[in-house]
Amino acid sequence: MEKNAFDAMLDFQNMYRAYRRAAAGKHGSREVIDFELDLSRSLWEIIRKMEDKSYRVGGYHKFMIHDPKERKIEALSFRDRVVQHCLCDNILKPYFEKRLIYDNAACREGKGTDFARERLTYFLRKHYKKHGTKGYILKFDIRHYFDSIDHEVLKGMLKGIPDRNVLGLLYHIIRSYEGTADPLTGRKKGLPLGNQTSQWFALYYLDSIDRLVKEKMRIKHYVRYMDDGIMVHESKEYLKEVLAAMKEKAQELYLEFNEKTQILPISEGVDFLGFRFYLTDTGKVIRRLRTSNKRRWKRRLKKYKEEYRVGKKSFEEITRSVVSYRGHLSHGHTWKLQKKVMGSFVLTHAPKDGEVMEAGKENHT
Numbered sequence: 001m002e003k004n005a006f007d008a009m010l011d012f013q014n015m016y017r018a019y020r021r022a023a024a025g026k027h028g029s030r031e032v033i034d035f036e037l038d039l040s041r042s043l044w045e046i047i048r049k050m051e052d053k054s055y056r057v058g059g060y061h062k063f064m065i066h067d068p069k070e071r072k073i074e075a076l077s078f079r080d081r082v083v084q085h086c087l088c089d090n091i092l093k094p095y096f097e098k099r100l101i102y103d104n105a106a107c108r109e110g111k112g113t114d115f116a117r118e119r120l121t122y123f124l125r126k127h128y129k130k131h132g133t134k135g136y137i138l139k140f141d142i143r144h145y146f147d148s149i150d151h152e153v154l155k156g157m158l159k160g161i162p163d164r165n166v167l168g169l170l171y172h173i174i175r176s177y178e179g180t181a182d183p184l185t186g187r188k189k190g191l192p193l194g195n196q197t198s199q200w201f202a203l204y205y206l207d208s209i210d211r212l213v214k215e216k217m218r219i220k221h222y223v224r225y226m227d228d229g230i231m232v233h234e235s236k237e238y239l240k241e242v243l244a245a246m247k248e249k250a251q252e253l254y255l256e257f258n259e260k261t262q263i264l265p266i267s268e269g270v271d272f273l274g275f276r277f278y279l280t281d282t283g284k285v286i287r288r289l290r291t292s293n294k295r296r297w298k299r300r301l302k303k304y305k306e307e308y309r310v311g312k313k314s315f316e317e318i319t320r321s322v323v324s325y326r327g328h329l330s331h332g333h334t335w336k337l338q339k340k341v342m343g344s345f346v347l348t349h350a351p352k353d354g355e356v357m358e359a360g361k362e363n364h365t
Contacts, residue, residue, distance in 0.1 A: 001095045006165035008090035009050045009083075015043045018086035022078065031078040046083060053168070055083070057176035060192060074177070074192035084196040091166055092200045100203060101210045106226040107199045113273050116225040120272055121285045123221035123232045127266070128283040135234045135266045138243060142206075142250070143258035145227035146198065147180065149205055150254040151188040157204060173197055182254075189254065202226060209249050217242045230272055239263050275332045287332035301345050308347040315347065 008014050019039070026032050035042050049055035060074035076084065097108070105116035127135055142148065151174055161167045179190030191198040206224065213219045213231065219242060221232040233239050240263065250256060264270055269278040275287040304321070307313040322345075 001091070001162055001166070003162045005091050005095075005161075005163040006050075006169070009086055009169070010047055011090075012043060012047065014090050015047055015082065015086050018084075018089060019043060019082050021085045021089070022081040026078075029078075035078050035082075042079070043082075046079065050083075050169075053165075055169070055172075057173060060177070060194070071193060073194045075194040081196070087169065088196045088200060092197065095161065096200050096204050100207065101214055103214075103223040104203060104207070104210055105223055106203060108203070113225065116223050117273055117275065117287070119223040120230055120232075120277060121287070123223070123230075124266070124277065124279045124285045125283060127221060127232050127234070128279060131234045133267055133279050133281060135232060136236045136239055137264050137266055137270045138231045138233070138239045139260065139262060139264065139270055139272070140229045140243070140246065141258050141260040142227035143256050145255070146193055146202060147190045148255050149189060149191050149202065151175075151179070153253055154201055154205060157207075170197070174201075187254065205253065208253070209246055212245060212249055213242065217245065225273060228273070230270065232266070236263055289329065289332055289334050305345070305347060309349060311349070318347065 019035075019042075023032050023036075027036075046055070057080055058077045060076060062072060062074050065071050065073055093109075100108070103119055105111045105113075105119065154174060155171060158167060158170055161170070173195070174191075177190065177192050177195075179188050181188055191201055203226070206227070210222075210224060213222050219231050219233060223230055231239070231242070233242075243261070243263065247257065266279050269276050271277075271290055274290060274293055276290050278286040278288070280286060301322075304313065304318045308315065308318060
């Protein structure tokens with residue numbers, strides 16, 4: 001990062017592109033409309049506040065989502081989301097991309113869940129060529145990851161940023177979130193799930209663990225998607241050593257692994273990003289939808305039937321949702337499952353004037 005990287009925040013074209021990205025799909029919302037009433041003035045006002053260092057995060061709007069488990073989201077105002085896009089796209093992304101390991105997969109251009117699943121598949125195949133199905137998988141997960149990220153540790157990680165103005169802005173964003181205080185030490189912790197900066201901070205926060213695994217412990221077959229990581233190795237005892245070293249490093253970061261962290265024989269398969277991976281005796285890698293996800297999918301289709309019946313959701317809305325989810329299913333060996341479940345998926349309107357209207361074509365949505 002250049003010492004004058006902060007200049008990117010003062011460039012009108014950068015701020016305009018950030019606005020376009022922040023507004024995508026949201027032009028009908030009240031706060032976006034208000035921002036756009038005098039778009040040029042709104043953008044120059046942000047730049048002016050950046051220039052005289054008077055910019056302050058305006059606070060957070062809190063709400064819950066269920067996707068699939070309950071999560072608390074803290075969302076910024078539209079103005080602050082524009083700032084986040086400009087900061088992340090022009091400064092944080094190029095800075096962190098140079099420092100993250102290749103197999104740190106979440107929220108990065110050209111990567112994501114599909115990339116992470118393909119990497120695990122590749123690692124299992126590579127392992128099979130040398131060791132067959134003999135070997136072990138270490139799966140780890142951080143307990144309440146975003147809520148546990150320590151503010152002082154994070155700020156210490158960012159100290160290498162040479163532009164003091166960028167660093168000051170990042171520190172302000174970290175301080176702007178109240179989070180929680182550790183009852184014993186009083187240390188502030190937690191990042192808001194709704195912030196784009198939080199994604200980059202969370203990607204980088206575990207970098208020392210990535211480096212430990214890849215560079216010190218020399219684990220070749222390792223991939224991490226945010227706080228969910230997998231590694232494959234022929235020796236159970238060596239993976240125990242790796243896990244012990246990781247736990248020491250996690251303590252330095254004020255983190256702990258949860259009960260999902262375990263070492264499993266490859267023959268048992270492993271859950272990762274919605275699928276259960278199996279390595280067969282012939283070297284083929286099978287991806288089955290997790291049992292909990294099957295149940296969730298069936299409940300979702302049942303709900304769609306009722307919502308369509310009473311007119312709460314249109315055929316087009318349900319079609320979009322089903323097509324999207326079937327796209328997710330296409331990344332596993334789920335053809336028989338889809339055929340079985342979708343074969344009984346028929347949408348029917350509630351009777352109207354004595355007429356029943358069936359939408360049989362939805363079976364193949």
